[in-house]
Amino acid sequence: MGDGEVLVAPALPDLFEDRGRRSALAAVLAHKAIVIGAAIVLVITLMAVCAPWLTPIDPTAIAPLERLKGPSLAHPFGTDMLGRDLFSRVLYGARISLFVGFVIAALSSIIGLVIGLVAGYWRRLDGIVMRLMDALMSIPGILLAIAFMAISGGSMGNVILAITIVEVPRVARLVRGTVLSVRRQAYVEAAVASGSRSLTILLSHILPNTIAPIIIQATYVCASAMLLESVLSFIGAGIPPSIPTWGNIMADGRSIWQLKPSMIFLPALFLSLTILAINLVGDGLRDLLDPRQAGNG
Amino acid sequence: MAPLLSITDLQVHFRTPRGVSRAVEGVSFDVNAGETLAIVGESGSGKSVTSMAVLRLLPTKTTRVSGSIRFEDRELLDLSEDEMRGIRGNAISMIFQEPMTALNPVLTIGSQIAEALMLHQGLGKRQALARGTEMLDLVGIPAAARRMSDYPHKLSGGMRQRVMIAMALACEPRLLIADEPTTALDVSIQAQILELMRSLKARTGAAVVIVTHDLGVVAEVADRVAVMYAGQKIEEASATQLFARPHHPYTSGLLRAMPRLGTSLHDPDWTLASIPGQVPSPFSRQEGCAFAPRCAKAKDVCRRHRPALRPAEDGHSHACHFPDNATGADHV
Numbered sequence: 122m123g124d125g126e127v128l129v130a131p132a133l134p135d136l137f138e139d140r141g142r143r144s145a146l147a148a149v150l151a152h153k154a155i156v157i158g159a160a161i162v163l164v165i166t167l168m169a170v171c172a173p174w175l176t177p178i179d180p181t182a183i184a185p186l187e188r189l190k191g192p193s194l195a196h197p198f199g200t201d202m203l204g205r206d207l208f209s210r211v212l213y214g215a216r217i218s219l220f221v222g223f224v225i226a227a228l229s230s231i232i233g234l235v236i237g238l239v240a241g242y243w244r245r246l247d248g249i250v251m252r253l254m255d256a257l258m259s260i261p262g263i264l265l266a267i268a269f270m271a272i273s274g275g276s277m278g279n280v281i282l283a284i285t286i287v288e289v290p291r292v293a294r295l296v297r298g299t300v301l302s303v304r305r306q307a308y309v310e311a312a313v314a315s316g317s318r319s320l321t322i323l324l325s326h327i328l329p330n331t332i333a334p335i336i337i338q339a340t341y342v343c344a345s346a347m348l349l350e351s352v353l354s355f356i357g358a359g360i361p362p363s364i365p366t367w368g369n370i371m372a373d374g375r376s377i378w379q380l381k382p383s384m385i386f387l388p389a390l391f392l393s394l395t396i397l398a399i400n401l402v403g404d405g406l407r408d409l410l411d412p413r414q415a416g417n418g
Numbered sequence: 419m420a421p422l423l424s425i426t427d428l429q430v431h432f433r434t435p436r437g438v439s440r441a442v443e444g445v446s447f448d449v450n451a452g453e454t455l456a457i458v459g460e461s462g463s464g465k466s467v468t469s470m471a472v473l474r475l476l477p478t479k480t481t482r483v484s485g486s487i488r489f490e491d492r493e494l495l496d497l498s499e500d501e502m503r504g505i506r507g508n509a510i511s512m513i514f515q516e517p518m519t520a521l522n523p524v525l526t527i528g529s530q531i532a533e534a535l536m537l538h539q540g541l542g543k544r545q546a547l548a549r550g551t552e553m554l555d556l557v558g559i560p561a562a563a564r565r566m567s568d569y570p571h572k573l574s575g576g577m578r579q580r581v582m583i584a585m586a587l588a589c590e591p592r593l594l595i596a597d598e599p600t601t602a603l604d605v606s607i608q609a610q611i612l613e614l615m616r617s618l619k620a621r622t623g624a625a626v627v628i629v630t631h632d633l634g635v636v637a638e639v640a641d642r643v644a645v646m647y648a649g650q651k652i653e654e655a656s657a658t659q660l661f662a663r664p665h666h667p668y669t670s671g672l673l674r675a676m677p678r679l680g681t682s683l684h685d686p687d688w689t690l691a692s693i694p695g696q697v698p699s700p701f702s703r704q705e706g707c708a709f710a711p712r713c714a715k716a717k718d719v720c721r722r723h724r725p726a727l728r729p730a731e732d733g734h735s736h737a738c739h740f741p742d743n744a745t746g747a748d749h750v
Binding site for chain 1: 473475495503504505506508511512514516519520521522523524525528529533534537538575582585
């Protein structure tokens with residue numbers, strides 16, 4: 122602090138009044154990370170959905186004469202060792218990755234929510250349920266998924282199931298933690314004092330408090346599920362190699378990566394970009410939904 | 419007429435890892451319809467536990483409650499959990515100390531008020547919301563209709579306590595238990611809230627049990643006062659009697675410990691007194707009067723024999739061997 126320097130408190134912006142008046146949508150749109158992340162996810166989703174119109178070439182059509190071609194107008198990303206068009210394979214691969222990611226995020230959120238609510242509210246079940254969740258979490262996710270795939274065999278449904286099993290405990294722990302902290306709040310006691318039943322309190326007072334953390338967690342689950350799916354496909358323990366997925370394309374490219382590195386890099390680029398975008402959305406939502414920032418006005 | 423609420427020999431013991439905590443030991447009092455009873459005491463005197471016990475809000479696993487709590491000729495301690503739920507928030511409702519945390523931050527004010535109305539009065543959602551708006555209006559919340567769709571974080575502490583009062587009174591309870599309703603509020607807001615409670619009480623005719631450590635609040639609202647110390651009721655009197663002629667040395671001490679306007683700190687005849695020592699631990703039960711270790715008048719008999727609660731004049735009662743200001747009390 123220099124001599125004679127006068128400390129003047131900066132004028133406090135009237136954040137809360139402002140926040141209160143704005144609609145939720147406006148608040149979301151004002152958040153750069155969410156907007157950028159959501160835009161990227163949206164573009165990739167549109168590309169996946171519109172794949173048949175964006176490329177006329179069947180991603181599984183083999184054309185031996187067109188093997189390992191470089192980028193051209195007909196094949197923007199070139200072709201692989203069987204002459205399949207990489208651009209359409211990457212587009213159709215996005216369908217699988219996004220579908221798997223979103224379905225797993227939804228499934229593990231719902232299952233994790235139910236398990237977490239039950240464990241957090243009915244303490245008698247807590248010990249058993251949460252030790253089971255701990256046991257699942259103590260096994261590295263990728264190993265657990267590989268083990269499940271080894272038993273059940275490769276198919277998309279099994280991949281979704283395998284990764285859901287990996288992700289559910291994380292959601293369940295989060296929900297249980299939230300329930301445990303919320304159930305000690307004065308407003309839960311007040312609800313008991315006003316004659317509400319346990320189930321009503323659980324569903325109408327505690328459940329709404331878990332939604333924000335679950336939405337945030339769901340974005341991370343989605344990103345991690347997409348990565349895990351790619352890894353499973355890459356090592357051949359995931360979706361059958363006949364179906365183009367980003368992991369499968371990379372697996373095909375592994376043996377010829379010195380010859381055609383783009384077969385690894387392009388799907389990897391899309392995968393990284395998608396995961397980055399989803400994480401951006403998740404981080405943004407976390408900032409936005411954080412009760413310490415939204416509440417206590 | 420039988421009293422609205424009649425508590426007889428209430429005992430509440432908590433089982434804790436440190437042993438058994440005897441929070442309430444044999445407390446009895448009556449609350450008549452339309453009356454305001456204040457339960458006064460320091461932290462740890464058992465006053466809040468007593469009020470929680472009435473609504474059976476204490477954790478069932480670790481708590482032993484015995485004695486009798488009769489409300490409108492029904493023994494609350496014998497009711498099933500279902501029957502008890504029908505009473506909570508309906509015939510007896512409660513206002514909590516912390517208005518900042520007693521409202522759910524993720525639910526609108528409206529849905530929280532409507533909850534009890536739909537539960538107990540069988541109202542539909544729309545009727546319950548309309549009635550809720552009326553209640554907010556009644557407790558003096560401006561723009562009540564708009565506030566119904568607001569979330570609690572937009573309201574100040576005083577406004578939230580008004581909402582809590584609106585929720586508590588929505589089902590027109592016969593008894594309102596207010597546990598330190600003004601402690602967390604600014605002094606200027608405290609007066610407003612007390613005034614609000616008084617006018618609503620006059621309007622609805624509900625009996626009020628107000629739990630507080632603040633004698634200023636007692637003077638403001640109470641008809642009758644029960645003073646608690648270490649889990650026992652040591653004195654009960656009408657508010658005017660208690661302030662004018664306290665019998666128990668503890669009550670006298672409390673009154674002397676209350677600063678008054680108009681007395682100068684430099685006045686040699688007056689000092690703001692404090693009561694030496696602390697409330698005894700609820701884990702160890704001692705012989706004799708619980709207040710004896712802190713009492714200037716304590717004699718041997720106080721440390722050996724616990725004084726029974728005995729009636730004095732005009733419904734005044736006290737548990738002391740050597741009461742202050744008492745006329746015709748039998749000295750031991």
